[in-house]
Amino acid sequence: MLEERVKQGLEQVILYTKAELVKLRAGRASIELVEGIMVEAYHAKMPLKQLATLSVPEARLVVIDPWDKTLLKPIENAIRLSQPDMNPVVESNFIRIPFPAPSEERRRELTRVAGKIIEEGKVKIRRVREEHLKAFKEKKEESEISEDQFFRQKEELQKMVDEYNKKLEEMAKRKEEEILKT
Secondary structure, three states, X not given: OHHHHHHHHHHHHHHHHHHXXXXXXXXXXXXXXXXXOEEEEOOXXXXXXXXXXXXXXXXXXXXXXXXXXXXXXXXXXXXXXXXXXXXXXXXXXXXXXXXXXXXXXXXXXXXXXXXXXXXXXXXXXXXXXXXXXXXXXXHHHOOOOOHHHHHHHXXXXXXXXXXXXXXXXXXXXXXXXXXXXX
16 A cells, blocks of 8 residues: 555656656657647637647647637737747648757757756655655654564665656656757
8 A cells, every 4th residue: 555655656756757858849849839828719718729639740840720710810829928939830720830950059958958857856756755764764663563664665665766766767868869869
């Protein structure tokens, strides 16, 4: 039961870190870059993914096809306001957003940002570990578990933490390759 709670906490860290890394634009187009943009539509703010079909027909192009064509201008304005570095091009019934290849300087900057995101994930993993270690110590002090059980649980916890740190390192390596490759 305790192992499941630890794993659940560590998995949440991995999912969060993955989501943050996806937001890094490394020259490849991704729907995740635009799907959450809030658009003023029907007298309310709505996420773009609820107003249009989003697709990536090419590696460096996102196409937005609004279901209601009267929303072309509001969608374009919302993209320009929320993502000033994007340059949406309005066609007759859809919007294209081209993503040029990043410069070498931009690639280095993206690599540093990815490193910071990974480090943030590692800090969160350490917090999960410390939280559970504290719980183990309290149980030991209250004689709910023996000294041997405490050290066994501590070892198991460290193995799980090492496993998840390794996953973060693999994610960092893949993202760095993606950034430098594009």
